Amino acid sequence: MQIEPLVEERRRLYKSADGKERIALINAQLKPLRKELALCKAIEQHAAYIWKKLLRQIAYEKAQREDQQRSRLERDSINKNRSI
Numbered sequence: 111m112q113i114e115p116l117v118e119e120r121r122r123l124y125k126s127a128d129g130k131e132r133i134a135l136i137n138a139q140l141k142p143l144r145k146e147l148a149l150c151k152a153i154e155q156h157a158a159y160i161w162k163k164l165l166r167q168i169a170y171e172k173a174q175r176e177d178q179q180r181s182r183l184e185r186d187s188i189n190k191n192r193s194i
Contacts, residue, residue, distance in 0.1 A: 113143050
């Protein structure tokens with residue numbers, strides 16, 4: 111069951127005098143749903159954080175490889191000039 115329909119039903123019941131038992135039942139149903147929703151939101155936020163961290167690491171490693179390749183090319187060029 112979804113959260114919004116339960117909340118809407120509970121809202122209607124608060125306006126009537128005879129819905130106390132049903133309100134208690136709805137509250138009991140809402141508690142685990144809200145916990146699950148909070149957990150899902152936390153996972154979603156953490157996944158976004160991890161994704162950004164992964165992209166930064168990929169960019170860093172790419173820059174490292176490019177620097178190493180540039181250094182290798184410079185060394186090779188210097189060694190080539192020395193042998194001439």
